[in-house]
Amino acid sequence: MVQRALHTRLRPEALEAYDRLHAAVPEDLLAALADAGVRDWRIWRSGRDVFHLVDVEDYQAMREHLRDHPANVAWQALVTPLQSLVDDYSGDDDGLPPVWSFAEQQRAGGDGAGGVR
Secondary structure, three states: OEEEEEEEEEOHHHHHHHHHHOOOOOHHHHHHHHHOOEEEEEEEEEOOEEEEEEEEOOHHHHHHHHHOOHHHHHHHHHHHHHEOOOOOOOOOOOOOOOOEOHHHHHHOOOOOOOEOO
């Protein structure tokens, strides 16, 4: 199991529409995410900035599974126009690089070596 942090940015006029869209994610997309190994996907929004934390078996395999999945293609048709940058699920995206971890620093003996880069 891995965790991946993601960041997306919304168009200024899309904030309320983004929240409404995520009030009830379609059941077929939930099933596709589960089939792709997703255990949890949490989203926070601060203004136009959207932060995601994904718990998944294999992040790259998840992206490959979802790239052409009909439920995800339909979902992306709804959500992509709300975002300032398009993610077409190609390439080798691996989420945001980690900077610091409390647990890592604790394991290292609290000596300041908590960087996880």
